[in-house]
Amino acid sequence: MTRSPLADLKPSELRKALASFRGPYAAVAGLSGLINVLMLSGSLFMLQVYDRVLPSRSVPTLVALIILVAVLYAFQGVLEAIRARVLTRIGAGIDELIAGRVFNCLVRLPLRTPDRGEGLQALRDLDQVSGFLSSPGPGALFDLPWMPLYVVICFLFHPWIGVAALIGALLLIALTGLTDRLVRAPTKAMSGFGTRRGAIAQASARNAEVLAAMGMGERLAGRWSQANNAFREAQAQASDLTSGLGAASRIMRMMLQSMVLALGAYLVIYQQATPGIIIASSILTSRALAPIELATAYWKHFLSTRQSWQRLVDLFAAFPVDDGGMELPAPNATLAVETVGVTAPGGRRILLEDIDFSLDAGSGMGLIGPSGSGKSSLVRALVGVWPTMRGKIRLDGAAIEQWPAQALGRHIGYLPQDVELFAGTVAQNISRFDENAMPEAIIEASQAAGVHDMILRLPEGYQTEIGESGAALSAGQRQRVGLARALFGNPFLVVLDEPNSNLDAAGDQALTRAIEGIKARGGIVIVVAHRPSALAALDHLLVLNGGRQQAFGLKSEIARQALQPVTKPLHAVGSAG
Structure with missing residues (x-):
């Protein structure tokens, strides 16, 4: 039969x-x-x-x-x-x-x-x-x-x-x-x-x-x-x-x-x-x-x-069903990266190796290095997008994989290099499509990103439909709306990957104020940047080269070390924060 x-x-x-x-x-x-x-x-x-x-x-x-x-x-x-x-x-x-x-x-x-x-x-x-x-x-x-x-x-x-x-x-x-x-x-x-x-x-x-x-x-x-x-x-x-x-x-x-x-x-x-x-x-x-x-x-x-x-x-x-895990207290103190190694999903080549640093609440760190040094790979690991091959990334002592995925997302703000918005209104994109989002929280995020006035000038304001991938907005507008989305809900850890690549001078100033605001409310902000203007409000620097940590410390110390005659390798600068 x-x-x-x-x-x-x-x-x-x-x-x-x-x-x-x-x-x-x-x-x-x-x-x-x-x-x-x-x-x-x-x-x-x-x-x-x-x-x-x-x-x-x-x-x-x-x-x-x-x-x-x-x-x-x-x-x-x-x-x-x-x-x-x-x-x-x-x-x-x-x-x-x-x-x-x-x-x-x-x-x-x-x-x-x-x-x-x-x-x-x-x-x-x-x-x-x-x-x-x-x-x-x-x-x-x-x-x-x-x-x-x-x-x-x-x-x-x-x-x-x-x-x-x-x-x-x-x-x-x-x-x-x-x-x-x-x-x-x-x-x-x-x-x-x-x-x-x-x-x-x-x-x-x-x-x-x-x-x-x-x-x-x-x-x-x-x-x-x-x-x-x-x-x-x-x-x-x-x-x-x-x-x-x-x-x-x-x-x-x-x-x-x-x-x-x-x-x-x-x-x-x-x-x-x-x-x-x-x-x-x-x-x-x-x-x-x-x-x-x-x-x-x-x-x-x-x-x-x-x-x-x-x-x-x-x-x-x-992809087994996520059992939800146990709800942990909202992080508010530290980010610790402990000898982390990273590979691309499904890949075998090591992209990052032995990355080790820590930051306290109210800190801002710039992530710099030549192209291909592993900056974006580290960013993806920090926000839990890529799993670590070895080592741990911890928020207030808890490894990020211990957090339920949805709960972790509430405490993280992320602006990738290629900003992707979704078909819907400006307000929906900023609120991460949370149907229960309060208008006050949406406006607070847009003001923190310095984009509130720009949104009001759109045809329908916050209710403007931006089309698939935000096609109705310019590249700079998409980046600023993406920044507001990253800041929505006052997340503890905010990671911005080249956030000023499409910004003009006014946008750079708004970004600096946003970074200062994150630090002032007790958050931690990490910025990948090639332009010095993005580093103005930051107090720490992490230098990567060839997938390895070359230096980490206070921005002033890293800058002074770079100007001095080379007497010891940069990785000898001690951890700070």
């Missing part, structure tokens, strides 16, 4: 989600049983017409049979409609249960693994699984267990008719197995090429300005076309195999049906069966083989769903 493509998977969150629909699936199984029993109506009707109505020439009997079979057909149609609706609701219910987990894993994926062009593959996998569960495919699987019933009835009509139906069923099952073997490889290849094609398209869309300005559009289009051609070839191969084997399955079923008719006629000629058995057995044999034919036609969808299911299983296993 054909197995479900989901049958051999290890237990997982997905299987648990599917198990929560045991009741609806039991109802589908019950409906399938009634439907398959009612499927006998046509065969029995023809049997009665040929064996009772025609010999007796009884019109009342014919009318009664017509009324009865019409009622049975109507009842069957209602049951099939109900079964289809239940399956649709199951698919939607699975989507509702796991969609949040899929999104959570999707946004965490780039933080843990290298970019492999997976893009939105998890969402496509979710759509594939829920779509399959809502399709006629599962209905065919529920119909398959009833196939022996039809074969048994064929044997009751006559042993040779039963043998013919059994041979036909075995042939179709073998054809289904061949379909699985032949279609599996091109279906897997199609999925891989589709992912690569999507990754190229997403990267090209993100960098449209670069492509247009430097004439790279045609070259990227060529790369996309190569991936698209490979995808299309794999898709065509899978479709050709599925449609070809599906056609063979239909022809085989039709041929078998005709052979059963001929066999019935032979038996009637030799008075081993009644004329009604000729038609009834033909209909019954066709019905017995229909679920296998449908399974063969849907086999490409079965395989795609199995692959999508397994990818989701692996994704959920890689």
